[in-house]
Amino acid sequence: MSAPLLEIEDLSVTFNERMAAVRNASFRIGRGETHCVVGESGCGKSVSALAVMNLLVSAAKRTAKRLSFAGEDLLAMPEKRMAQLRGNRMAMIFQEPMTSLNPAYTIGSQLTESYRRHKRASQRDATARAVKLMGRVGITAPEMRLGQFPHQLSGGLRQRVMIAMALMCEPELLIADEPTTALDVTVQAQILRLLNELKDEFGLSILLITHDLGVVARVADSVSVMYAGEVVEHTTARQLFADPQHPYTRGLLSCIPVPGKSQRDKPLGSIPGVVPQVSVGFSGCAFRSRCAFADADCAGTINTQTATADHNYLCRLTPTRQKELARA
Amino acid sequence: MVRFILRRAALGLLVALTVMTLAFMLTRLSGDLAISIAGPGATQEDIEIIRKAYGLDQPLYIQFASWISRALVGDLGNSYFFKDSVSNLIAARMPITMTLGLVGLGLALLVSIPLGTLAAMREGTWVDRAVTVVTMIGQATPSFWFGLILMITFGLTLGWLPISGTGSWQHFVMPGIVLAMTATPALTRLTRSGMIEAIASDYIRTARAKGLTRRSIIFKHALRNAAIPVVSIAAVQLGFMLGGSIVVETVFALHGVGFLAWESIAKNDFPVVQAVVLVLATIYICLTMLSDILNALLDPRIRST
Structure with a gap:
């Protein structure tokens, strides 16, 4: 594999120097690869994505050992240069298609402005490209949509507009933050299929944030499972479903009904409790308060373990040992 | 959009009728008009003659009906003291009041939009707090007092600006600042x-x-949305300013509608008072309508309903 497009090593984000939203997260995304970051709400998924784009609020502070995009160091990059990358070589779409578009401007004006800024294109060229891309992402009658305002479009259409907008400048990286969460199931499936097609067509790398393992199964090449700001398991999508290592990952998977496997009269799995808020200086495993196998040693330093070459996880216990404990 | 405007216009008409009724009632509440018109030392007979001449002997509802019906065709009656039609009196003074109001509003917007934007961009910092303090002081300052302070400072001590009258644009600077405040x-x-x-x-x-x-x-993106309520409130504020110009015009001796209202109230010249209230209310209603229309033009979500 050639050099990865996005490399994140030991990324940490703190809020007001107290709350640790992301702690030493590391993952890399190759060109043309879809990487999913999965976890419950409040695990630091969105914050990690915003940290890559340098779009964090001013109360947040980002540190990392390494944060590079196409070989360029994002940590030392001045904001002006960063703004030239944003919307141009790396684009982002968001969870809330209903509010992510500016209500005061037409679809056409919002689609064309980044292209005009980044590519120095004329309004006519930008409009032509917008029409083409709108057609590509499955928007019917694109010329008519140009003059419409966001409130005249459905949620699914708006998300398609957001995707078209993100693709305007042919980005190398597309960050999608829960792009299908607010949509109907049928629209969700269409959007995911679209993202898959676009990935192949444009050679896009996609960083997709989701809490839905169903989404992961559909689109991911590789996966990071995040818990309380840490990447607790990092592997290929195939490995994750075939051989999950971390108790949290196994817990998440047990929450999904599998036709033919789950029994009607038996309860589905669940993970008791909620994701804790972790403050700066927290040590040990953050999942121990909810973990069935936790003991006193889980409060100590946890080292990353390797299951296979491209599969590592953050737990003292191997799955075999977990099974033994479960039986006991 | 047309239906939207028609609906607002119908509503405006109802408000105007209400205002006319109130204005009529209030002037009648302030004592026997025949006596105050006749002035001190008038005999009972003089008073009776005046009462008949002005139609004040008729029942209130007839007086009201005749005033309304004439006002609707633009006849606002005659002033008791100026010996001129009320329409002429107001028409002659309106340009001054309008100029003052627009200067005031222009200055207010010129100051408040950059100041508000600056405070928002520096939210929570000392800049933001300073803006809050300054606006609170501005809110708490009585306009007649501020007017006098300006007059003393820039008119008398520094001699930069004229302190009263309407001869040139300089005459509108200080009253405009006071109104803008x-x-x-x-x-x-x-x-x-x-x-x-x-x-x-x-x-x-x-x-x-x-x-x-x-x-x-x-x-482009933030201010456009933030401006929607500002623009509509600005139109309404202009209405307030026209009302508030009574104080400012009196302090700076600008002979506008506000000054006319003040004079007429003092002299119980009730056709003028009624008419000024009616005209200002009508302008206010039109401005509110304008504000709704501007709001709709700026906000596509309202425009299409």
Whole structure:
């Protein structure tokens, strides 16, 4: 594999120097690869994505050992240069298609402005490209949509507009933050299929944030499972479903009904409790308060373990040992 | 859009009728008009003659009906003291009041939009707090007092500006500043809160994710949305300012509608008082309508309903 497009090593984000939203997260995304970051709400998924784009609020502070995009160091990059990358070589779409578009401007004006800024294109060229891309992402009658305002479009259409907008400048990286969460199931499936097609067509790398393992199964090449700001398991999508290592990952998977496997009269799995808020200086495993196998040693330093070459996880216990404990 | 305007117009007409009724009632409440018109030392007979001549002997509802029916065709009656038609009196003074109001509003917007935007962009810092303190002081300052202070400072001590009259544009500077001060605090706070809300919104995050310049994010994307309530309130504020110009015109001896109202109230010249109230109310109603229309033009979500 050639050099990865996005490399994140030991990324940490703190809020007001107290709350640790992301702690030493590391993952890399190759060109043309879809990487999913999965976890419950409040695990630091969105914050990690915003940290890559340098779009964090001013109360947040980002540190990392390494944060590079196409070989360029994002940590030392001045904001002006960063703004030239944003919307141009790396684009982002968001969870809330209903509010992510500016209500005061037409679809056409919002689609064309980044292209005009980044590519120095004329309004006519930008409009032509917008029409083409709108057609590509499955928007019917694109010329008519140009003059419409966001409130005249459905949620699914708006998300398609957001995707078209993100693709305007042919980005190398597309960050999608829960792009299908607010949509109907049928629209969700269409959007995911679209993202898959676009990935192949444009050679896009996609960083997709989701809490839905169903989404992961559909689109991911590789996966990071995040818990309380840490990447607790990092592997290929195939490995994750075939051989999950971390108790949290196994817990998440047990929450999904599998036709033919789950029994009607038996309860589905669940993970008791909620994701804790972790403050700066927290040590040990953050999942121990909810973990069935936790003991006193889980409060100590946890080292990353390797299951296979491209599969590592953050737990003292191997799955075999977990099974033994479960039986006991 | 046409239906929208028609609906607002019908509503405006009802408000105008209510205002006319109130204005009529209030002038009648202030004592026997025949006696005050006749003045001190008038005999009972003089008073009776005046009462008959002005139709004050008729039942109130007839007086009211005749005033309304004449007002509807533009006849606002005659002044008792100026010996001229009320319409002429008001028409002659309206340009001065309008000029003053527009100068005041222009200055207010010129100050409050940049100030509110600045405060929002520096939310929570000393800049923001300073803006809040300044607007609070502005809000709490009585306009007649501020007018006099300006007169003493720039008119008398420094001699930069004329202190009264309407001869040139310089005459409108100080009254305009005083009038602007009454509207600036509200408009500044509105701009600030609108901008804070806009900056925190999802579409601004989108604009930032698109790599737009800071200028485009603040002025094109955020201010456009924050400006919607500011513009509509500004139109309403202009109405307040026209009313507030009674104080300012009196202090600076600008012979506008406000000054006329003050004189007429003092002299119980009730046709003029009624008419001024009616005219100002009508302007106010039109401005409110205008504000709704502007609101709709700026906000596509309202425009299409």
